Amino acid sequence: MSENSFKSASVAIIGRPNVGKSTLLNTILHHNVSIVSRRPQTTRHQIAGIYNQPNIQIVFFDTPGFQYKFKSKLNNIMNRAIKNTVPTVDVVLLVIEALKWDIRDLKELERVKKNTNVFLIINKIDQVKDKTVFFPFVENIKTQYAFSEILLLSGIKKKSGEALIQILKKYLSKGQPQYNQQSITDRSFDFIAAELVREQLFVHLGDEIPYTSAVLIEGIDESPKIITIKVMILVDKASHKGIVIGKKGLTLKKIISDARVGIQKRVSKKVFLQVWVKEQPSWADSTTNLRLMGF
Ligand SMILES: Nc1nc2c(ncn2[C@@H]2O[C@H](COP(=O)(O)OP(=O)(O)OP(=O)(O)O)[C@@H](O)[C@H]2O)c(=O)[nH]1
Ligand SMILES: [Mg+2]
Structure with missing residues (x-):
């Protein structure tokens, strides 16, 4: 493989607590690198999860859910992690729960750089029986923000992780691996x-x-x-x-x-x-x- 053919991207996974960010990352990587619970505010740290293929590396940053309620030093650090990550990545995945669009989430996108692609991930669609409701839902969201992609997923399902990777492959650019290609996380x-x-x-x-x-x-x-x-x-x-x-x-x-x-x-x-x-x-x-x- 020539060095020139190597492609990479960095991707931030952001969204409110409990929408399924860490689960989605674990599904993509086929490994539990980030802990998951049924309760909000499980993730406290930014955690890199690394997807490697012979000529591809995609570095995902799982982040704590946006939270405004608690004001300890820890919570300030957690909020800062999101704010500092968003301006540095190539792609932002804004994750929401199916049919729970909240226009306030767009505030988190204010720091996105101009050339960053933002995907809206409408997650947990397995919880909605009548899938026809998604059509008007998505049409309405399209009028509110110019997302590069709007994807309907179920982060607990392997095929959703694979579909997301296929789409992300269109957004890679030439570049060197940032992490060892055998690593799946930056954490010890x-x-x-x-x-x-x-x-x-x-x-x-x-x-x-x-x-x-x-x-x-x-x-x-x-x-x-x-x-x-x-x-x-x-x-x-x-x-x-x-x-x-x-x-x-x-x-x-x-x-x-x-x-x-x-x-x-x-x-x-x-x-x-x-x-x-x-x-x-x-x-x-x-x-x-x-x-x-x-x-
Ligand atoms: N039904 C369903 N449940 C899901 C899906 N994805 C995640 N969950 C559940 O949602 C809950 C929260 O998942 P997490 O991955 O911890 O959510 P998070 O966004 O990382 O949460 P914080 O770290 O607290 O911000 C867990 O009980 C998951 O099992 C999905 O696609 N479908
Ligand atoms: Mg989490």
Whole structure:
């Protein structure tokens, strides 16, 4: 393959919380690089997911959903991630849920550079039985913004991911790979391990705790056959510590064992998690903690 034939693009995936941005990225890559939950505001970091083919590299940036409600340092950093990414990419995918167009989303496109292509992804179309309703819906949106493409998708379906890649291929330009062509993400093993633990907080805990807690990797010890990961779960109230641990430690046990399954898929050695839960009020406003978490 001559170097000249290599093509690439960078693509930001943006949209309100819970519209399915991370799911779409995972479907495209056939790997879970970004955690998903049924609740809004799951993604906290910008995460690059890298699609590689012999002469193609498309770098997708999954972003936290736009949110205006909470004002901690963490939330400001999350909003900044979207604002900083949008002006630097070749293509922006604005994801919305089927039939939930909100003209306020166009505000997020104000920072798009002139030559950036913006696709509107109307996602979760599997949830709408009568597909004829999409025709007037799309016609109305067309009058409001000059999207390069308007696509109807279901991000949980493999064929939607493949269709999106086929269309994106029309928007690639000549260029060199930005990342190693064997990588599927820019994030380290530590980061992914912490995220997989955090994903289980969404699964096993009630409404508030996943939003007011965080996960830090304190260290990783490797022996020839075992990887021991030391994990700290930070909560911001003493009462939350007891809830995370649960009666007879059962909730924490489930969190650990389910997170371990996800982490185990990424390594060939046996994974062992040592987990502590610590109360640390206002960790979301501590610059030191946020740095340790990769912000
Ligand atoms: N029915 C259906 N559900 C979907 C689809 N895509 C995503 N979901 C579900 O929607 C929920 C949210 O998905 P995420 O991928 O975490 O959404 P997100 O936009 O990344 O959310 P934030 O990170 O919170 O901004 C999860 O329960 C997904 O399983 C889809 O195409 N169809
Ligand atoms: Mg997400």
